[in-house]
Amino acid sequence: GAGVSQSPRYKVTKRGQDVALRCDPISGHVSLYWYRQALGQGPEFLTYFNYEAQQDKSGLPNDRFSAERPEGSISTLTIQRTEQRDSAMYRCASSLKPGREENEQYFGPGTRLTVT
Amino acid sequence: DAKTTQPTSMDCAEGRAANLPCNHSTISGNEYVYWYRQIHSQGPQYIIHGLKNNETNEMASLIITEDRKSSTLILPHATLRDTAVYYCIVRGSGSARQLTFGSGTQLTVLP
Numbered sequence: 001g002a003g004v005s006q007s008p009r010y011k012v013t014k015r016g017q018d019v020a021l022r023c024d025p026i027s028g029h030v031s032l033y034w035y036r037q038a039l040g041q042g043p044e045f046l047t048y049f050n051y052e053a054q055q056d057k058s059g060l061p062n063d064r065f066s067a068e069r070p071e072g073s074i075s076t077l078t079i080q081r082t083e084q085r086d087s088a089m090y091r092c093a094s095s096l097k098p099g100r101e102e103n104e105q106y107f108g109p110g111t112r113l114t115v116t
Numbered sequence: 117d118a119k120t121t122q123p124t125s126m127d128c129a130e131g132r133a134a135n136l137p138c139n140h141s142t143i144s145g146n147e148y149v150y151w152y153r154q155i156h157s158q159g160p161q162y163i164i165h166g167l168k169n170n171e172t173n174e175m176a177s178l179i180i181t182e183d184r185k186s187s188t189l190i191l192p193h194a195t196l197r198d199t200a201v202y203y204c205i206v207r208g209s210g211s212a213r214q215l216t217f218g219s220g221t222q223l224t225v226l227p
Contacts, residue, residue: 042217
């Protein structure tokens with residue numbers, strides 16, 4: 001596709017359930033980022049990958065959150081035992097390549113997660 | 117990455133230039149200034165970035181002061197579709213790859 005795609009676009013789940021959010025970056029983009037955005041605030045960094053390697057996961061709030069990108073393309077963000085405070089928009093972004101002056105990040109439409 | 121300070125909101129008349137200021141007084145020599153915007157509930161959109169020289173592209177111009185402690189994003193002829201939250205982000209070229217978004221400036225273009 002032409003841009004970053006994310007699925008599902010909306011997810012409603014009950015507290016305690018696990019959820020998996022998918023990101024399909026722009027073809028050929030090396031770097032992939034996950035952000036979380038609360039209503040009325042800017043996106044907050046969670047983790048990022050270069051190819052299949054997770055480079056930084058310092059933004060993951062706790063060990064219920066994990067991410068993978070096994071083949072260096074599609075990525076999955078998994079939240080185990082969801083809690084109401086996990087409700088937010090989860091955004092994925094990709095960029096062409098890492099480098100001294102990195103290319104811009106292209107953001108997907110996001111997945112709106114609601115935990116009831 | 118250095119912290120940025122932006123006004124919470126601004127208005128601009130349609131067809132006029134929108135000048136959005138950003139203070140980044142603690143910026144260091146290898147840190148770039150990036151601008152993104154977010155229209156309603158869409159994902160953030162890259163606008164422009166620069167190190168120390170002024171930059172221009174098809175969307176906007178970026179003016180960085182000589183001491184690099186502040187910058188201004190200029191939308192030369194604002195349209196209603198430019199209504200958005202504009203984020204000024206200072207980012208190093210080293211190990212930190214992620215974008216650190218602040219609260220941004222809500223720009224409202226008025227008809």
